[in-house]
Amino acid sequence: MIDPRAVIDPAAKIAEGVEIGPFSIVGPDVEIGEGTVVGPHVVIKGPTTIGKNNRIFQFSTIGEECQDKKYAGEPTTLVIGDNNVIREACTFHRGTVQDKGTTLVGSDNLFMVNVHVAHDAVIGDHCILANDTNVAGHVHVGDWAILGGSTQVHQFCMIGAHAMCGAGTVVLKDIPAFVMAQGYPAQPHGINSExxxxxxxxxxxxxxxxxxxxxxxxxxxxxxxxxxxxxxxxxxxxxxxxxxxxxxxxxxxxxx
Structure with a gap:
């Protein structure tokens, strides 16, 4: 289940049934739950906890230190729930001590190609983040939210549950629950009734x-x-x- 060409630190905690593809690297402070599939050429650093039955595709980087200039090497964390699909070239960064120290990703989410989840972000459950979406530091995304391709979310913004952003939306203020938004800057366009x-x-x-x-x-x-x-x-x-x-x-x- 673990390709011999993968590099797994002996201190990593890998549950039974985990698959890890060739040339992937898993660091010492990483825990991966049963049934999770890690593709080839994935880098997972920690402290990072990944739950059960996730699928992580090639070239993704999970649990890297954040890009915040205030970060000084503190042992912050990334926590990912269950049943997420993380497609090619996604990047999820750990938190900072200026916030709660944890980047938190829920369960049953779809992260399409080249999605970035920055430090201290909180992503709920059942969300879809489409290709090339960037979620900046300290952003909160509620359950069932959908962010269309190339959505850009400014730091500290909140996107409410069941909200929806059209492709190319630039979010500079908070989007309430249920609201559909589009544009630069984002403007409201009704509720996500469908x-x-x-x-x-x-x-x-x-x-x-x-x-x-x-x-x-x-x-x-x-x-x-x-x-x-x-x-x-x-x-x-x-x-x-x-x-x-x-x-x-x-x-x-x-x-x-």
């Missing part, structure tokens, strides 16, 4: 989320006024509550 249908959201809930979007973006209200108007609806609808929570959590201001 995605919500596929994920089992009820029709009435989608309608309430769409109405909440219109309250925020179409009624010429201040953000404070919109939040006040939506508070009673959020008390009754989990989707609208999630939308308001993502706005409350925004640190860079939301796209409007």
């Amino acid at each position: 995605g919500l249908k596929r994920r089992g959201f009820e029709k009435d809930s989608i309608m309430r989320i769409r109405a909440a979007y219109k309250t925020i973006y179409r009624q010429n209200l201040t953000l404070a006024e919109a939040k006040e108007a939506l508070a009673p609806v959020a008390a009754e609808d989990a989707g609208v509550a999630m939308l308001l929570e993502s706005i409350e959590a925004a640190s860079r201001g939301i796209i409007r």
Whole structure:
């Protein structure tokens, strides 16, 4: 299961059933869960923990030290969950002590060719990051978010759950949950209703989320006024509550 041409440090913890292809390098502070497949020419450095049943394709670099100039060699970490697909030439960097010290990737995600996940980023579950997408340091991406090809996300931005960015989007402010964004800089273009249908959201809930979007973006209200108007609806609808929570959590201001 481990190609004899791979270089595996004896201190690495490799579970049963892990496959590692030729010319891959696995460092001493690396733990790989059972069922994970590492292709050829992959470099995995640590401290890095990789869960079960992941697929990592050739030429990816996982757990390298970050590009932050403040980084001074501290033993920060990268943690990856289960069932992720990491395609060719992706780069995932470890965290910094200026944040929590950990870059965190959830489970069931698809990272297409040449995706970069920078230091201290947090990627949720069931996300899709398409080719050439760059997620800068300290970025948070919520569950089920989709970032189209060549999306560029500025440091410290938050992209809410179920949000969607079109190809080539440049994200300079936070994107609330459910919102579709496109452009440079990113501009809102409705809610990701098709995605919500596929994920089992009820029709009435989608309608309430769409109405909440219109309250925020179409009624010429201040953000404070919109939040006040939506508070009673959020008390009754989990989707609208999630939308308001993502706005409350925004640190860079939301796209409007």
